[in-house]
Amino acid sequence: MTRGLLVALVLSVGACATVAPYEREDLAKPGMDLEREGVETGFRAHVHDAREGATGGHGSSGGGCGCN
C-alpha cells in the first residue's frame, strides 16, 4: 500500500494542469492547512516517538528526552 501511494504520488506530480492563484480558494480552507496544527501535532508526535519503534515523517529522529 505504501509503495502504491508513493507511485501514485510520483506520477501525479508530473501530470497536472496549472492551477491559477485565484483558483486556490478551496486549498486555503482551514481543513486543508495542517500548518495550523503544528504545536498540537508536535506533542502528539512526541508521544508516538516515545511509545513506538518507528519515527520520522514529521521531523524528529528519536531521542530528545529520556523516553528510551
Add this chain to the structure above:
Amino acid sequence: MVLGTAPGAADETTGDWTGALELRGNYYWETSTRVVAPSLDVSLAAPNGTRFGVEYLVDAITSASQAAGALTDNRFTEIRHQGSGRVSHELELPSGHFLTLGGGFYASREPDYRSGGANFLSALSTRDRQTTYTFNASFLHDEVRQLFRTGSRVSPNPMGGTDASRFAKNFDAMTLAGSVERILTPQLYVQGGYQYAYLNGFLANPYRRVPLGDITAREGTVTEIHPTVRRRHTLHARLAYYIRATGTSVHLAMRGYADSWDVRAVTPEVRLYQELGEDALLRLRYRHYNQTAAFFYQDVYLPTEIDDGDLATFDPKMSRFHSHLAGFQLRVRGGFLGGTVLDGLRNATLDFNLSYIWNTNRFGNGVIGSAGLTLPF
C-alpha cells in the same frame, strides 16, 4: 501546507508586524505514566517576510515505572523543560522562483537527561507556487544520566551498582529529509518525502533491567543493552482533497519505516475535517500503527542463553505490536463574538482534542488530550 495562505502573514503595505500567540495544555495518560505539558508558542512575521518563532514547554511526568528510575511502587514526578526557536526568510530568485532559508535550535533539560540540537531548512517554490521542494537537516546531541528516586544517588543492586555521578553516556543523531508538495487541481494537493536518520551512542534505557526466565519463574536480571548505531529510513506520503459541496476536507496519509534494528512499520491514517458553519471545524481521525520486533528482542530470555553484556531489551516498543488511534478535534473561532464586549477575541481560536489509543504491547492503552487558545495579532 507550504503552498497555502499562511496564518499571520506580515502586512507589507502598512509595515506592521503580525503573528500569533498559542497557549496549549497537553495531557497524556497510560497505566503507569501521566504527562501534563503546558506550552507557549509565539510566531512573528516581519514586514519584509522574515518569520520568527519561539516555543516553551514543560513536561510534568508522573511515573512509577522502573524504566524511569523508580525503585519502588511509589510514584514520582519529574519536570522536563523544553525550549526552541526558529527563523526563516523567503527570497525571490532572479528566475522568479522563491527560495526560503531558515534554521532553528532546540534544548531540553530534565534531571537525568539533557538534549540540544539545531536544524537547517530550505524550500524552493516554483514561480507559480504550484510545487515546493523542501530539504531539512538536523543535528541532536543527548546526554544520558542516572538518578534514582529514593533520595540516594547510588543505585542499589541489582540495578547495576552504578553511581549517578559516574554514569555518563551520550548519543548523537543526524537527520536528513527531503519532500515535494504539489497542487494538482483547485481541490487537491499531494505531498511525499523521505527521511534518513543516523543515531550513534547510548540508545538503551539506563534504568531498565531485562528479567530472565518466564513470568512464572524469574531468575534474575541483566542490564538492557541496545546496539549503539541505528539507521532509520522513513517514506511518507499524503493526499488532501476538498469536497466543496459538503465543506469536507479529506486527508489520506501513509508512512513506511525500516531501520537497521529490523524494525519495520506501516502507519496509515485518515482525517476528515467538517466545516460546521463559518466558525467551527470538526476533525475526526483514525491512525493505525503496526511494527515488527527488533532483531535482539525476545519475549523470554533464558539464563542459559544470555550473559550480562549481550544485546537484550525489555523495551515494549522493541516488540512486535500494533495500535489503533481514534480521536476528534473541535476548533471554534470567535467570529460570533464580533460586536460584543468580547469583540477583541473575534479572531481567536479555541480547540479541544481527544484521542484514545488501543495498544497491544505492555504500555497498554492510552489517552492523548489537549486544549489550545490561539490569539492572532
